[in-house]
Amino acid sequence: MKKIPLMYAITVFLTVMLMSASLLQCTKEGDIIKNLDRSYTGSSDSAVYSSFYEENTVATADVVPDVNDVIKFRSVQTIVHEYCATSNCHGGPIAPKFDSYTDIMKYVTAGNPDGSKLWEYITTNNFNNAMPPVNSNHELTITDKSIIYNWIKNGAKERPDLNDFRPAAVQLIASGCGSANCHNQATATGGWARAGLLGPLTTADTSQYIYINPITGAQTNYCQLSNPAKLNTVWTAYKDSVKKFYADVIANASFRPWKKFSSPRSAASTRGPLNSYDDIIIDIMYPKSIRSSGSVQYTDPITTYTYYVNSNFLNATSTLISRIDSTLLLANPSTGVYATSPQADMAYGDGGLKSHEIALIKAWYFADPNIPTVWKYGNANAGIFKYIKTGKIIKQ
Amino acid sequence: MKKLIITMAVITSMLAYLMSSCYKNKEDIQALPQVSFRADVVPIMVAGGCGCHNNGIATRAVQFSHADTIYYDAILARVGLLDSWVNGGTHPGAGSVEFTSTQKNIVKTWIAQGAKDDGGGCTVNGTITYITNILPLYTTTCKGSTCHGGIALNLDYSTMVNKKSVLQAMMASSGNSGHTGPVLSLSSCTVKLFNEWIAQGQPQ
Numbered sequence: 245m246k247k248i249p250l251m252y253a254i255t256v257f258l259t260v261m262l263m264s265a266s267l268l269q270c271t272k273e274g275d276i277i278k279n280l281d282r283s284y285t286g287s288s289d290s291a292v293y294s295s296f297y298e299e300n301t302v303a304t305a306d307v308v309p310d311v312n313d314v315i316k317f318r319s320v321q322t323i324v325h326e327y328c329a330t331s332n333c334h335g336g337p338i339a340p341k342f343d344s345y346t347d348i349m350k351y352v353t354a355g356n357p358d359g360s361k362l363w364e365y366i367t368t369n370n371f372n373n374a375m376p377p378v379n380s381n382h383e384l385t386i387t388d389k390s391i392i393y394n395w396i397k398n399g400a401k402e403r404p405d406l407n408d409f410r411p412a413a414v415q416l417i418a419s420g421c422g423s424a425n426c427h428n429q430a431t432a433t434g435g436w437a438r439a440g441l442l443g444p445l446t447t448a449d450t451s452q453y454i455y456i457n458p459i460t461g462a463q464t465n466y467c468q469l470s471n472p473a474k475l476n477t478v479w480t481a482y483k484d485s486v487k488k489f490y491a492d493v494i495a496n497a498s499f500r501p502w503k504k505f506s507s508p509r510s511a512a513s514t515r516g517p518l519n520s521y522d523d524i525i526i527d528i529m530y531p532k533s534i535r536s537s538g539s540v541q542y543t544d545p546i547t548t549y550t551y552y553v554n555s556n557f558l559n560a561t562s563t564l565i566s567r568i569d570s571t572l573l574l575a576n577p578s579t580g581v582y583a584t585s586p587q588a589d590m591a592y593g594d595g596g597l598k599s600h601e602i603a604l605i606k607a608w609y610f611a612d613p614n615i616p617t618v619w620k621y622g623n624a625n626a627g628i629f630k631y632i633k634t635g636k637i638i639k640q
Numbered sequence: 641m642k643k644l645i646i647t648m649a650v651i652t653s654m655l656a657y658l659m660s661s662c663y664k665n666k667e668d669i670q671a672l673p674q675v676s677f678r679a680d681v682v683p684i685m686v687a688g689g690c691g692c693h694n695n696g697i698a699t700r701a702v703q704f705s706h707a708d709t710i711y712y713d714a715i716l717a718r719v720g721l722l723d724s725w726v727n728g729g730t731h732p733g734a735g736s737v738e739f740t741s742t743q744k745n746i747v748k749t750w751i752a753q754g755a756k757d758d759g760g761g762c763t764v765n766g767t768i769t770y771i772t773n774i775l776p777l778y779t780t781t782c783k784g785s786t787c788h789g790g791i792a793l794n795l796d797y798s799t800m801v802n803k804k805s806v807l808q809a810m811m812a813s814s815g816n817s818g819h820t821g822p823v824l825s826l827s828s829c830t831v832k833l834f835n836e837w838i839a840q841g842q843p844q
Contacts, residue, residue, distance in 0.1 A: 274668020422736030
């Protein structure tokens, strides 16, 4: 029998022990872990604002970015720092580093979450490959996974652009402002329906609301048109008439929208619906204060109907941005005269927009080519938005 | 010989490192991950700048938050409505209010996991009065245009005293029975508070 040197035997023994330990170490087991499911059950959701950095300054910011100029949401970098780049792991002694955009992009295929290593690590159910290690009890939340998923899906950009701003801003406005008793079709079209545009209505077409003032005890009964098909019929007809009328107010005078939101006819107006992207664009191009002025703008000599629609849609002292951003003053786009105080009543008076949400809406507003230049920078780039602090006028 | 010593040293070091590394894979996890009410659900419930559920004034809709205070009870009481909404229904207050697919997924999972609050418990001690303890809770969680003070009975102090047996039935079932309107899911905090108030004789 051949004699094996002692040192050689010890080396072989240790090697085998090392390999065994490795294999055993890689076996995840336990009563709880067997029920762990790390997969992401969501889908691409562009309304989830996902940015690499926590903070992004809007392009039109004041000289020193003001409070409503910084978009700040939980970001990919923050999540990766919290879960991966901790001081005892990939932010410390263990390679690779997960710090910068460049570092992280080594594990990301832009536009393809399923083809990205980063995504595989945080969602795989092969626990041997999972990161963070499953037994660190530090799993990413659904919210965090959705941020990373949508960031990769949307192109894994270092800085967000219109494609990131628009869906998130529209979701914020449509969902935040469009409840039944606020900027909703029902509030604007109910009166039209009652005026006979839809013919007789049944109780199934409407919803009843009772409001008792908690201070005075006074009771108000509300009845809103709630049939979705009929709402769309009325609101679509209204929007069409607005678009046609303003395309040429002389040639299309017969399309002048006739406002009859209550009976008898009243100057009192309801809130403009903000249910969709199209509604929002309409509201920006032809602000409600123009579509339903507080005073009679025209009386039909034959029908004697009174119209509250202003022919000059630029003769406005209020618009979406001025109603949410208290750091800006609006100039009437027609006269160029600036307001002496900010509005922003929609940011504070009714639930409130947070500063980072205002910034997000602003970023979208100035980036979206579907919003006319005149509503961003006025006529001939004279500007219609001026920062109160520094007097900086936003120009193209 | 020198070569062997170096090899052994390397192997021993690697073994030591492996045994002491952060990958203690033989250990079971402590618990399955849960959807966090505070981190995942609250941002959904209070989002939407003009949302009527977080303006601190219960004149249009029941309140889910005001400033930094989250009204867990108010949200919990509407778990049934939320469940219907995220499973194909619509916003109870109509309009264009809609969850994104991700938000629906989060709410659905949170409800499936028991709709728990991970923000800590509550302490009920001392004298419980209608003005100090009950009214703020009622105002924030029960009032709204489609709830009490709106479409349903406004519950002032005397009404609440007269409805003591109804309250007791509700608290005994955590809102599952006794409530004239829809079934509620009252938190243990609310139940504890009302039971203590009733036990003290419903002081004003």
